[in-house]
Amino acid sequence: MAARRGAAYIRPVSSKLRITVVDADPERAHMIVDGLCEAGDFEVTVLGDDTGLARKLADLAPDVVLIDLANPSRDTLEQLSVATGANSRPVAMFVDRSDPEMTRAAIQAGLSAYVVDGLKKERIKPVIDAAITRFHMLSQMRSELNAAKAALAERKMIERAKGLLIQARGISEDQAYALLRKTAMDQGKKVAEVAQALITAAELLK
Amino acid sequence: MKPRLTAGFLPLVDCAPLVVAHELGFAEREGFQLDLVKQPSWSAIRDMLALGHIEAAHMLSPMPVAMSLGLGGLAARVDVLMVLSVNGNSMGVTPAIAERMRANGWSGAFNAPFETGKHLIEATGGEIRLGVPFPFSMHAELFHHWLGALGISAGEALDVRTIPPPRMADAIGAGEIDAFCVGEPWGSLAVETGVAELVLPGSAIWAFAPEKVLAVRHEWCEANPELTRGLMRAIHAASRWLGTPENRMMASELLARSDYLDLSDTIIDRALTWTIQPRPGQIGERVENFQRFHGGAATFPWRSQGAWIATHIAARAGIAREEALRVARACFRSDLYRANLTGTGADMPGASEKLEGALPRATPVASVRGEMILGPDAFFDGQVFDFGT
Numbered sequence: 001m002a003a004r005r006g007a008a009y010i011r012p013v014s015s016k017l018r019i020t021v022v023d024a025d026p027e028r029a030h031m032i033v034d035g036l037c038e039a040g041d042f043e044v045t046v047l048g049d050d051t052g053l054a055r056k057l058a059d060l061a062p063d064v065v066l067i068d069l070a071n072p073s074r075d076t077l078e079q080l081s082v083a084t085g086a087n088s089r090p091v092a093m094f095v096d097r098s099d100p101e102m103t104r105a106a107i108q109a110g111l112s113a114y115v116v117d118g119l120k121k122e123r124i125k126p127v128i129d130a131a132i133t134r135f136h137m138l139s140q141m142r143s144e145l146n147a148a149k150a151a152l153a154e155r156k157m158i159e160r161a162k163g164l165l166i167q168a169r170g171i172s173e174d175q176a177y178a179l180l181r182k183t184a185m186d187q188g189k190k191v192a193e194v195a196q197a198l199i200t201a202a203e204l205l206k
Numbered sequence: 207m208k209p210r211l212t213a214g215f216l217p218l219v220d221c222a223p224l225v226v227a228h229e230l231g232f233a234e235r236e237g238f239q240l241d242l243v244k245q246p247s248w249s250a251i252r253d254m255l256a257l258g259h260i261e262a263a264h265m266l267s268p269m270p271v272a273m274s275l276g277l278g279g280l281a282a283r284v285d286v287l288m289v290l291s292v293n294g295n296s297m298g299v300t301p302a303i304a305e306r307m308r309a310n311g312w313s314g315a316f317n318a319p320f321e322t323g324k325h326l327i328e329a330t331g332g333e334i335r336l337g338v339p340f341p342f343s344m345h346a347e348l349f350h351h352w353l354g355a356l357g358i359s360a361g362e363a364l365d366v367r368t369i370p371p372p373r374m375a376d377a378i379g380a381g382e383i384d385a386f387c388v389g390e391p392w393g394s395l396a397v398e399t400g401v402a403e404l405v406l407p408g409s410a411i412w413a414f415a416p417e418k419v420l421a422v423r424h425e426w427c428e429a430n431p432e433l434t435r436g437l438m439r440a441i442h443a444a445s446r447w448l449g450t451p452e453n454r455m456m457a458s459e460l461l462a463r464s465d466y467l468d469l470s471d472t473i474i475d476r477a478l479t480w481t482i483q484p485r486p487g488q489i490g491e492r493v494e495n496f497q498r499f500h501g502g503a504a505t506f507p508w509r510s511q512g513a514w515i516a517t518h519i520a521a522r523a524g525i526a527r528e529e530a531l532r533v534a535r536a537c538f539r540s541d542l543y544r545a546n547l548t549g550t551g552a553d554m555p556g557a558s559e560k561l562e563g564a565l566p567r568a569t570p571v572a573s574v575r576g577e578m579i580l581g582p583d584a585f586f587d588g589q590v591f592d593f594g595t
Contacts, residue, residue, distance in 0.1 A: 051380055054367060072370035074249040079341055079368040081279040095253065095279040107257055112249070114279065 017123060018043045020062040022071065024050065032066065032134045039130035054079050064124065065114040066131050069107060077114055102128055109135040154192040161195035164202050209433055210239045214251045215264040217244060217467045218371065219390040219477040220291035220418045222457055223499060224264055226444035229460050235443070236436035244465070247370050248340045249279060255421065256282035261430075262437060264290060265421040268515045271534045272342040274424075275516070277523055283424040286512070286538045287438050288505045290418040290445070294477060294497035295345055295408035296393040297352075299385045300378055303329050304403040304485075316484050316491050319410045319586040323356045326405070330384055332358055337369040337377055337386035344408070344415050345387035347518055352411045355587040378402050389417070390477035390497070391469055397486055398473065404484040407493045412563070414495075414502070414583030416511045427542065435546040442505060442547055449500025454478045495582070502568070502580055503555050505543075510559040512538035513593040531593065553578045562591040 019042050023029040029046045036044050045060055047053065050073045057065065057080060067074055081095070095103070095114060099121060106113055109132045115124055158180065165176035184194045211233075215221040224242055227233045233240035245251040248266060252273065255263040257280075270284040299307075303326070308314060312325035326334070334353070338345040346366060350359070358364055369377045371392040377383050379401035387408065388396075396402035408415060420441055427434040447453055458478050462471040476482055477497050481490035498504045516534030520527050540558035548554070554574040565581030 050373070051377075052382060069250055069253070070246045072246045072372060074247045075340055075370045076368045078249045078279055095249075104257060107253060107259065112253070 016041060016043045017064065017127065018045070018060070018062045019064045019066065019127060020045045020047055020057060020060055022047045022050075022053070022065060022067040022073065022077070024048050024071075028138055031138060032131060035130045035134035036127065039126050042127065050076070053077070063116045063119055064127055066127075067112050067114070068135075069110045069112045071112075074112055081114070099125070102132075106132055106135075110139050111135040154195075157192055157195045157199060161198045164198060208234075208237060208239045210241060211262060211433055211437060212241045212243060212260045213262040213264065214243050214245045214254050214260045215466075216248065216251065216371070218264075218392070218418075219461060219467070219474055220294050220497065220499075221264045221466065222448055222461060222478075223290050223420075223441050223444040225460055225466055226447055226457065227440040230444070230447065232440040232443040232447070233436070236440045238433060238436045238440075240437075240440065242465075248343075252278075253280055255284065255423065256280050258423070258426075261422060261426060261433075262287075263421045265419055266340055266343045266345075267416040267419045267511070268342040268344065268347065268519060269340070270419065270421045270537050271512060271515045271530075272519055274533050274537050275519065275523075275525065275530055277519065277525075278342060284421050284537065285424045285427055285542075286419040286421055286507045287427065287434065288420050288441060288507050288539075288543055289416045289511070290420050290441070290499070290505070292417060292498040292502075292504045293407070293409040293413075293415055293495055294417050295348065295387050295389050296404045296482065297349075297385060297387050297406040297408070298378065298393055298396055298402035298404045299326065300381075301400070301403055303384055304405065307405075314484075316404070316482070317407065317410050317493065319352060319406055320356070322405050323352055326385065327353070327356060327358055332363045333365075334358070334363060334385055335365045335367060335383045337367050337374055337383040337388070339369065339371045339374070339388060341366075341368055342519065344417050345389075347515070348408050348411045348415065349387055350518065350522075351585065351589075352406075355585075355589070375399055375401050391467065391473045394473050394476050394483065395469070397483060400486055404482060407482060407496055409493060409495050409497075410586060412583075412585050414565075414581060416508075416515075417497075419507070427539070434542065438542065438546045439550055442550060442552055445499045445505050446551075449498075449504075503553070503578060505552075506555060507538040507540050507543055508555075508558065508560055508562075509535040509538045509540055510562050510591070510593050512536075513559070514562045514591055517591070517593075555580070559593065562593075563588075564590045 021029050021032050033044050036042055047056055053073055053076045106128055111131055113128055162173055162176040180191050180194050184191045213224055215224050228240045228242050251263050254260045270286050272278050273282050273284045306329040307325040310325055310328055336349055367383060371388050374386050374388045374392050375396035378386055393404050397404055448457055458471040458474040461467050461474050480493050480496040482493050483490045512534035513531050516530040520530035544554055556572040563585045566584045567582050568579050569581050570577050571580050
């Protein structure tokens with residue numbers, strides 16, 4: 001089987017490393033490509049659409065594929081790492097495990113890297129390192145964005161709940177907030193949770 | 207503080223034993239905290255398990271065998287502690303192909319593997335693009351067995367493609383594939399959106415196919431015997447709870463929650479109540495043993511099940527059969543099942559291997575407590591697999 005895997009993919013060693021980034025978000029893909037270009041002279045292609053992914057990858061015949069760990073299309077990629085008898089694959093890709101520490105770091109960054117069988121560790125390392133750095137940046141940006149969105153949503157909810165209390169009980173804004181906070185403390189909940197419950201209840205009673 | 211254990215799962219009806227063990231306190235009763243993490247793909251769950259980010263995983267039954275054999279993207283020695291579910295998949299085709307099948311005289315019967323298979327081959331001219339969720343899956347095995355017995359084998363006319371379950375409906379809708387085999391609720395969802403018709407339940411191909419398993423790293427269960435025991439007991443109790451018909455409504459309500467499947471419970475009900483709706487607007491059809499969590503030794507990890515999987519994987523991957531059988535038998539930990547579930551009321555079969563496919567109907571056999579009912583476990587074409595110990 002090893003012979004078949006090797007024979008399936010032959011190219012001069014001197015050629016540029018071919019990398020494919022699979023990501024549906026053009027901005028994210030752009031950031032990853034930027035990071036890779038800073039790290040070395042590679043031939044980078046982006047695949048943004050999951051349709052027919054296996055076939056497209058077979059046509060591109062990359063040396064390395066970089067994909068978000070959370071991308072469900074990873075399973076389609078997995079097909080490429082299975083060399084079945086009668087179906088000869090143009091590429092046999094494997095989850096990179098040339099360096100266990102690096103693999104662990106990649107997974108922690110949410111990155112999954114597939115490399116062609118037989119590719120030397122020294123050639124892969126700069127690619128994976130650059131991708132890990134970018135993935136860390138991206139996940140930090142994503143979590144900051146999510147936190148900002150959540151905070152905004154919470155504030156809106158508390159505003160609406162205050163409005164409901166002001167209307168229903170004829171109290172001031174400060175009193176309404178104090179009431180929400182006291183209820184939250186009594187019930188061991190967050191103010192936003194109490195606000196949410198109040199809004200849900202009010203909608204039910206409409 | 208209670209020991210904690212994290213298990214990964216994919217949003218499918220058959221992740222139910224893990225959800226029930228977590229939600230209904232079966233894990234707590236065994237003295238540990240079970241945390242569940244939803245995973246986006248089978249590759250992700252495999253990597254998480256292999257690299258030690260999670261302790262246990264909901265896995266396709268062939269995955270631990272493939273991993274232990276060093277096949278696929280990432281290898282590791284992984285053990286099957288028990289079977290989580292038996293059967294539960296359906297074959298679906300595009301409405302256009304179903305229409306052609308009907309024009310050629312197909313009766314549309316939902317449980318007729320010979321007739322439906324022949325019509326599928328005829329309607330597609332024998333060139334079929336099939337979608338399965340993973341290269342190492344019971345879905346792929348069932349397709350190979352079904353169409354293989356009808357004269358179509360992989361590599362010639364069978365173009366098997368890997369598509370994650372939540373994308374299966376889109377893929378068939380976009381014309382990427384002609385047919386799929388997928389676990390519930392994704393088959394029913396494809397029917398609801400009008401992109402596919404279901405033509406055959408997996409149970410019509412093999413009446414007792416081990417579908418999902420509870421997998422852990424071999425080193426982990428050797429190093430953590432107490433936690434392994436607690437985990438197995440909690441999952442067994444959850445499976446027994448799921449096997450009680452009165453609990454089905456609550457089970458589908460639990461699974462419908464956003465933490466798990468995040469879908470309507472009426473779609474989830476179909477698999478749990480064995481009532482499958484093959485076409486939109488049609489009345490649901492009762493499918494015996496559509497999906498089993500309990501009863502008939504459903505959770506017992508038969509070493510012969512591992513052997514069956516290994517034989518098929520080895521043949522396609524071109525690896526030595528005897529070695530594959532040895533590795534796969536060692537994966538299916540019927541020894542741990544016996545050791546850890548004795549005293550829980552779980553009955554134990556007299557042997558740890560059986561003929562696969564020998565029981566056309568439910569049959570009483572010798573067990574540790576006297577007698578237990580096994581089967582049916584027959585293949586549609588009557589094949590019996592004897593791995594002789």
